[in-house]
Amino acid sequence: MTGSVEVRTAGDSALVVELGTELDPGLNARVIACAAGLRDERIRGVRDVISSYAAVTVCYDPLRTDLDALTEALTRHAVSADASVNAPPRVHEVPVCYGGANGPDLELVAGFAGCSADEVVRRHSETSYRVYLLGFVPGFAYLGRVGDRIAMPRRRTPRMRVPAGAVGIAGGQTGIYPYPTPGGWQLIGRTPLRVFDAARDEPFLFAPGDTVRFLPIDEATLLASLDEDEAGTAPGA
Template sequence: MGEIKYMPAGDRALVVEFGNQIDPAINDKVHALAAKIAETRIPGVQEMVPTFRSLMIYYDPAITSFENVRKQTAELTGQLIGKTTEKKRILKIPCCYGARFGLDLADMEKHTGLDRDEIIKIHSSVDYKIYMMGFLPGFVYLGGLDKRIEMPRLKSPRVRILPGAVGIGGNQTGVYPLASPGGWRLMGGTPVDFYDPYREDPILCKAGEYIRFIPITIGDYYDIRHMIVKGEYQVEVVEEGDEGCQ
């Protein structure tokens, strides 16, 4: 597994660092440890925040100590050696490529040398792992982008990007959950709300899960959006090797 570092972060958090690069195997360990800690219920642990290559563990210093959490975490980490990852939980996200959403598709064609149909086919043929959440509530940092469609960020970020915009920034792809400034290249939009403060679970997905983009037409987009407003739409979720809905 390589050298694992256990470092204090202030007076109530511990950081477990598995490596110093973005790597699927490293990120698998991050999420496996988070699941193991949640299952074990280490006394005093309040919250965990996974990143690309580390896990931040918040604890209550009135209940436990850094050394206690470090020791128990190290024991659980040792149990992960040789373990295989669990089945992929995949959210099937409808995406309307182009139309009024794909503002940068023409530039992508010039940069990659591919036509838009090829770009869309490549982008929608991958199950993207959610390495971590951040930037905005519900914003997903997705790994697994094909190198053929990597794109540099805009030199001048847009002042306002609409919610649901699907874009590419460097070697990552993601979805803007809220209207915000942004410098990623926009290629499509999803009618699905990745963040809804009025929903029972405001954030649609979590780190460690996967997203599969499903191409839809502009008509499909508005039909699904209408269903969402009426509370009649639910994102389809499947597990790898089990194509039935969960």
């Protein structure tokens, strides 16, 4: 780690600091440590601290914030960010029924990879993924990194509706749709797990820095786990 970082302004009420420019688990861990350290300081006027792949963004109230002090704190946490202070990652096992109506793009991904559908499933489910950030919609975790062979780019035309629990691939990323939404990722399977439920005490299953593993299940297990009103919502081929 070098001793200097550049703090950039994003308008009059946000600052951004980039800790690097590459997609790297160690770098992302330092980003998460930086964001957590800054949050813990409870600096007056700070409204939100957001970690992403390689950057931390702080939203603040310009009428209540000592900008020099905030800039100093952000710089200090960015320079000294130490991933070893992060809590050990929580590990989530996500059961997935791959292929068929639940994973209508699995054969496409197999064609892209030049291997069998089973091989795509094996590759996708043998890897442990890191939650790099959440975004797109509430509770949507960007998981990485998908092996290069099956890292098929997203669809040219997004689907109008992807069901809750759909598991997709977009380049080196994989993710789980938290609720029905339009979506452009290649859908290879579906989980009965609700990664987001607004009515739960803990609405969000994932947080940045967590570890996710996919566990293949058969369709009977998926259907038995889905609510009745969800079972009929497979995206189709």
